[in-house]
Amino acid sequence: MHGVGVDLVEIDEVRDSIQAFGERYLGRVFTPAERNECGASPARLAERFAAKEAILKALQVDGAVPLAAIHTHARGRGDLTVRLAGAAADLAVRRGVRRIGVSVSRGRGHATAVAITEPI
Amino acid sequence: MAFGYDSEIRTVLRDHARLPVDVETLGDDADLFAAGMSSHASVNVMLALEDAFDIEFPDAMLKRSSFESISAIGAILSELRAAA
Numbered sequence: 001m002h003g004v005g006v007d008l009v010e011i012d013e014v015r016d017s018i019q020a021f022g023e024r025y026l027g028r029v030f031t032p033a034e035r036n037e038c039g040a041s042p043a044r045l046a047e048r049f050a051a052k053e054a055i056l057k058a059l060q061v062d063g064a065v066p067l068a069a070i071h072t073h074a075r076g077r078g079d080l081t082v083r084l085a086g087a088a089a090d091l092a093v094r095r096g097v098r099r100i101g102v103s104v105s106r107g108r109g110h111a112t113a114v115a116i117t118e119p120i
Numbered sequence: 121m122a123f124g125y126d127s128e129i130r131t132v133l134r135d136h137a138r139l140p141v142d143v144e145t146l147g148d149d150a151d152l153f154a155a156g157m158s159s160h161a162s163v164n165v166m167l168a169l170e171d172a173f174d175i176e177f178p179d180a181m182l183k184r185s186s187f188e189s190i191s192a193i194g195a196i197l198s199e200l201r202a203a204a
Contacts, residue, residue: 013164020164020167021167024170025163025164025167028167061183066182
C-alpha cells in the first residue's frame with residue numbers, strides 16, 4: 001500500500017530559527033549537501049523541512065528519526081530525490097518501502113511538500 | 121507532573137512553541153501538538169531546552185512523543201540530567 005504525507009511550513013519560522021539558533025538549528029535539521037544546495041535561503045530550506053516532515057508522515061513514523069537522516073536532493077523543478085540513512089532507512093525497510101517520491105512548492109510565506117511511498 | 125521543571129519548560133514553550141493559546145492554560149498532560157505546536161516549532165523547543173538546561177538531546181529521543189506534553193518533556197529532562 002502507498003503511504004502519503006503532506007506538510008506546510010511558514011518560511012518566516014525557518015528564518016527566525018536560523019537567527020535564534022544558527023548553526024545548531026541548521027546542523028540538526030539539514031545535511032551539508034542540502035545546505036549547499038539551498039544556500040542561505042529560508043524559503044528553500046523551508047521546502048526541505050516540509051519534505052522531511054512529509055516523508056516521515058508517509059512512512060508513518062513511530063519512533064526516533066533525526067531529520068538529518070533524511071537526505072533530499074533537488075532533481076528538477078519542484079522535484080526532490082530522497083536518500084535515507086540510519087533510523088530513517090531502518091523505518092523504510094520496516095514499512096516495506098522501495099522508493100519515495102517528493103514534490104515541493106512554495107508561495108507567499110509558506111512552503112509545502114507531498115511525499116508518496118512506493119511499496120516493494 | 122513535570123519533575124520540578126514545570127516553570128522553565130513553560131517559559132521555553134511560551135518563547136518558542138508558537139502556541140495559539142496561553143501556555144498557562146494547558147495542563148501538564150495536555151497534547152502540545154493538538155494545542156497547535158507545529159513540528160518545526162518542536163525543533164525550536166528542543167534547541168531552547170538544550171540551552172536552558174545545558175543538555176543535548178540524543179538522536180534516540182528525537183521523536184514526537186518526547187515533546188508531546190509538559191509532562192513528557194519533564195520526564196526526558198529528568199532522565200538526561202540524571203545521566204549527566
